[in-house]
Amino acid sequence: MNERILRVLEFNKITEQLSNQAATSLGKELALQLKPSTDIAKVVELQMETDEAVQVIRLNAAIPLGGISDIRASLKRSVIGGVLTTKECLDVANTIYGGRQVKDFIEKMEEDLTILNGLADRVTPLRDLEQHIKNCIDDHGHVMDSASQKLRGIRSSIRTFESRVRDKLDSYTKTKSNMLSDALITIRNDRYVLPVKHEYRGSIGGIVHDQSASGQTLFMEPKAVVDLNNQLQEASIKEKQEIDRILRELSEHIASQEIFLNENVTVLAQIDFIFARANLGKQMKAAMPKINNNGIIKMQQARHPLIAADEVVANDVEIGESYTTIVITGPNTGGKTVTLKMVGLCTLMAQSGLQIPAFDGCEMAVFENVFADIGDEQSIEQNLSTFSSHMTNIVDILEKVDHQTLVLFDELGAGTDPQEGAALAMSILDEVVSRGARIIATTHYPELKAYGYNRENVINASVEFNVQTLQPTYRLLIGVPGRSNAFDISKRLGLKENVIEHAKVHIGVDSKSVDNMIASLEDSQTQAKKDYEDAHQILLESEALRDEIETMWKQFEQKRETLFKKAEEKAEKALNKAREEAELIVDEIRNMKTEVHLKEHEWIEAKKMLEDARPNLAKRKDPSVNVTPVSDNDLQPGDEIKLLTVNQKGEVLERIAKNEYLIQVGIMKVKVKRKDLQLIGKKKQTFEKPLATIKGSSYHVSTELDLRGERFDDALIKLEKYIDDTLLAGYPNVSIIHGKGTGALRKGVQEFVKKHPSIVSSRPGSSSEGGSGITIIEFR
Missing domain, CATH: 3.30.1370.110 (Ribosomal Protein S8; Chain: A, domain 1)
Structure with missing residues (x-):
């Protein structure tokens, strides 16, 4: 993709907005370097990356990218033997910590984040190195006493020497305060001194390190503290040497992990860059486009990404299937150039992995080249006219254009004689169309209004103009060529009617016919748009009604399940009661058998009492068991069945009559009708001899x-x-x-x-x- 098209379409403003969305300097750097790709596989991958980050943002989850720094320069210095500063070491530790936080965040997400998980897997935690640095350097960048035992001892001696020096000097401030300008201890040349009045220099004695601007105060180191100050200086030098040793050790440790740290930085920069693209998409209310390699562009309610949301007018744009060329006609300041730039800029954004400001379901093509001839690019240095400048650019485009090219012409053929310019514009369009390119061109020439009707794969379009308000609406009308509104505007501005009518006499019949045709097309377009909006409103109402019905159906299902559950609980209670009664009957039978000899009619009567104890429950099909009604010959002794009246499983003992069976349910044996039984499964045959x-x-x-x-x-x-x-x-x-x-x-x-x-x-x-x-x- 050539640099000129990026400049003409102001792609750099998009990258600037993108860099503002990045959380780290690493991500900002990648954002500013962003260029469109011409590899469709790469573009699809970039779009998938952005979409995964959008899924995370949609869940109101903020990825923790704080603390991550660009440590590549520090790593390079450590590898060649350089000693890093405490801040550089701390940046390394914070970057390791930030990388681990990002890794944990992505791995804990429940969404399907294939690409982001793959990136997170490449981040190495390096906990040992992070802990080593944190044990030596605090959050303010100071080497801590705990960094080494030697440093702890040195700093302990420094504190001792400082205390002794201060004690000595305090005795001067108390006993000889009249000789001092101020009763305080200060430091000059890293040595503790006293502010002595000039006239008492000899009385105090010692070394003069500095004096005030007036010369009346001398900053003197008394002889009594010279040795202590010397010892303090020696201890301070040892402290610096030990700190240098600790930093050298940390630098060597960092250098040993240089490969992993560089990989972490690369991955974290990529993750930040991906989320920056997603955040920009959210800010623009953009959508992920479907990518194709067939030159097809479909955008509904697309908006120019560099125009404020409260000012921009959304338009539908489609090219590449039914037609490959759009010729937009209409008055100046109507929005033709904005539409041209919008299509070109959205194409560059899509090929860069950015989502585009349009409705969901949009589709964008990947082009090998995007060419544009937009605006007055007259070169004063080359002494070229406006027409010559445009034509030079067009000649360069014609040398490179092919079927994988998007070409944007603004005011094609302008800057010369209208008739010659119109003829030249049509010839240029014919040449580019024959190459199979996708073209959007704007023009003032009325001759091009009929161009779309006489050429295959070409369609006319115009920008709408409101004659009542004398203002453009900036809406693009596909299939309707633009028409002159000069007479209507003049009339609205107060030009006399007779002057306007006289002017109309000079217009040819063909021009009047074309204007009438355009007016008719505009009316049809307006009516079609109104019908579409009405249909869309009906669709929204239908969807709302469907959602309401679905909600009510779910509520009905829940209520039905609740009632079934209550019925089952009631049946269970009835069954338990029946079982208790059955147990009483069995006990009674046993008592009868122990007291007297049980006769045949008594046994039959007892069995009838047991059968009468069976509860009479409502039938309900159990959806959890997949069973079907059985025929007369389906049930055999040993088959596993379900007794529908009590919702219990049992076993067929024998067939009593054509439609009646003896079954066993729990401890009870009962006679039931065939219609109350459902077959669950055939019982495996056994060789047990029946009693x-x-x-x-x-x-x-x-x-x-x-x-x-x-x-x-x-x-x-x-x-x-x-x-x-x-x-x-x-x-x-x-x-x-x-x-x-x-x-x-x-x-x-x-x-x-x-x-x-x-x-x-x-x-x-x-x-x-x-x-x-x-x-x-x-x-x-």
């Missing part, structure tokens, strides 16, 4: 029960169920296999048999039946 099965209307039960390997409590439950099944089957006796083992299970079986009212007797098995590992029981 009883149903075939037709009769029970078929094995004549022996094997309890070996069962836990004690599980075995007794299984035994109780088995006894009930054998009673229903009508067997006279059965065998219980419990094994020998420890005897605990055998004892539990025998105690159960003794208490059961339906068992007449029991005996251990014979040797041929299994011996003591089996118990034979007989029923009534």
